[in-house]
Amino acid sequence: MAAKDRDRFSTATRIRLLGEQTAARVYRSQSRRQARRSRLTGRAAFLVLVVCTLVVALAYPMRQYVSQRADIAEQERRMEEARERVAGLRDEKARLQDDQYVRRLAREHLHYVMPGETAYTMIDPDAEERRRDDEGAADRPWYSNVWDGVDHADRPAGQ
Secondary structure (H helix, E strand, C coil): CHHHHHHHHHHHHHHHHHHHHHHHHHHHHHHHHHHHHHHHHHHHHHHHHHHHHHHHHHHHHHHHHHHHHHHHHHHHHHHHHHHHHHHHHHHHHHHHCCHHHHHHHHHHHHCCCCCCCCCCCCCCCCHHHHHHHCCCCCCCCHHHHHHHHHHHHCCCCCC
16 A cells, blocks of 8 residues: 555656646746736837937927027018018108109198198188087186097097
């Protein structure tokens, strides 16, 4: 019986040994897979870190670049407007060198007349009504007249 127990024991020992070896192989293959996964995960994490760093590092300069390009475009637009204004002023200066143009401006804006001409003044038909509204304006302080003007400014004509 001792031999029989020894055989059974040895078979049990063999099965146990075989199970341990199988478990070791499975463990090794799992640890290799995990090692590969962890290396890929570490590489991926490093890649993500590098990409994020690049994005953060380039975001501010890109924003500055776009902002400066917009400022340059605005300044170029202003420069073009200034050129147009200067050209208009040069044209006006050239026109003011003409005596006929100056005389016409004096007649229109300053109501000048040439010697021998007769000046006519047209009376506004609504002027009498406005004068009645302003009666006594000379007797009041100037600031009262100003405030009355402000009060009447937003009223429609005829009220």
